[in-house]
Amino acid sequence: MLRITRAKSAxxxxxxxxxxxxxxxxxxxxxKPVYMLGDIVHNERVVAQLREAGIRVVENLDEVDDGVLLxxxxxxxxxxxxxxxxxxxxxxxxTCPLVKEIHERARELHFAGYPLLVIGDHGHxxxxxxxxxxxxxxxxxxxxxxxxxxxxxxxxxxxAQSTQDVDNVRAIISELIPICIEIRFVNTICYPTAKHxxxxxxxxxxxxxxxxxxxxxxxxxxxxxxxxxxxxxxTYQVTGADDLSADWFSGVNTVGxxxxxxxxxxxxxxxxxxxxxxxxxxxxxx
Ligand code: SF4
Numbered sequence: 001m002l003r004i005t006r007a008k009s010a011x012x013x014x015x016x017x018x019x020x021x022x023x024x025x026x027x028x029x030x031x032k033p034v035y036m037l038g039d040i041v042h043n044e045r046v047v048a049q050l051r052e053a054g055i056r057v058v059e060n061l062d063e064v065d066d067g068v069l070l071x072x073x074x075x076x077x078x079x080x081x082x083x084x085x086x087x088x089x090x091x092x093x094x095t096c097p098l099v100k101e102i103h104e105r106a107r108e109l110h111f112a113g114y115p116l117l118v119i120g121d122h123g124h125x126x127x128x129x130x131x132x133x134x135x136x137x138x139x140x141x142x143x144x145x146x147x148x149x150x151x152x153x154x155x156x157x158x159x160a161q162s163t164q165d166v167d168n169v170r171a172i173i174s175e176l177i178p179i180c181i182e183i184r185f186v187n188t189i190c191y192p193t194a195k196h197x198x199x200x201x202x203x204x205x206x207x208x209x210x211x212x213x214x215x216x217x218x219x220x221x222x223x224x225x226x227x228x229x230x231x232x233x234x235t236y237q238v239t240g241a242d243d244l245s246a247d248w249f250s251g252v253n254t255v256g257x258x259x260x261x262x263x264x265x266x267x268x269x270x271x272x273x274x275x276x277x278x279x280x281x282x283x284x285x286x
Contacts, residue, residue: 002279003254004272005207005286007199010259011268013192015096016041019073020050022094026070027053032090033067037080038125040072041262042218044239061087068092074125075099077132098190099126102159103133105186109157110134114184119172120161121219127161142168146175155182162190163220163261165227166197192261200224200258204232207256209248212237213271214260221260228258240267241274249279 012020019040026034027050035056039047051057058064061083068091069084075095084091106116116137120127131137140146156176160169166189176183189197204210210228212235214221221237229235238244249255255275259268276283 001282001284002249002252002275003284003286004275005203005254005256006268006272007196007203007256007258009192009195009199010213010257011261011263011265013096013190013196013261015073015098015190015192016261018096019094020046022092023050023055023070024053026068026092027055030068030090034070034092035064035067035089036070036072037061037076038072040070042220043215043260043262043264044217045267046262046264061089064089071095072125073099075103075129076125077129079132095129096162096190098162098188099129102130102162102188105159105188106130106133106137106157109159109184109186112157112184114155114157115153117156117158117176118161119158119164119169124161124219126163130159130161140172143171143175146172146179149179151179153180155184156180158183158185159188162188163193164189165223166194196224196258196261197227200227201231203256203258204228204235207232207254208234208252209254210235210256210258211244211248211271211275212258212260213240213268214263215239218260218262220262224258224260238271241270244271244274244278246278246280249275 035058065087069089071093073094073096109116116134118131118137118139121141127139131139210232212225212228225237
């Protein structure tokens, strides 16, 4: 008997599910062209589905002078909204409410007199959107970057990108302690991410094999694979059912399935169905 356990938080987080739904509804209900700045999530299947629905992905607004601009779940910089308005575009804002909350916290810290430090991946759209809420925000992605700032702060306000790894945030705060008199940290790792991280740290220890489902272009999925592999070397990342190999399951009693926040539910279901076929033994789904 093979027992397959699917993580409760596997797949789309509610912010991405909401943004994809908004995008499809917008295409269905408006006769105007609908544009997005970059892909909605780092998943090839979802991107293809939205393209089929009529969404046009552009690199910048120079290419657009009429229609609807859909703001993705990650949010955008205030300058993007201003430019869209200047060009007469209708804005449909699918920014995740939890990202909007980070924007608010960032502004609150700024107005309370705390220089803002954002813990996040350089160049990521969510991080750019958060940092642009206030003047002169500092972005750091690693503890080493804090050391290389080479300066001290009387006070500092800290927020994190919603999908940051809790261990990285902890390590960065520890680096800040010797160089700041006062640190005001708002934990803005969102609760779907926190749940994801809890499950990806527990399941590899409870299962013989771990399968992480998601695109290799998704930073979130790659990070999950790394964490899982560190705890259980028999961890495999797959983009879909076709990547699975029968050898991975021979002599195995338990398999854990997790998926990146940009992986659609149907891909996870297909992976589970294929493992059932490959197992060659009765399967129980937990
Ligand atoms: S990861 Fe969290 S903040 Fe980001 S879109 Fe999903 S729910 Fe919203």
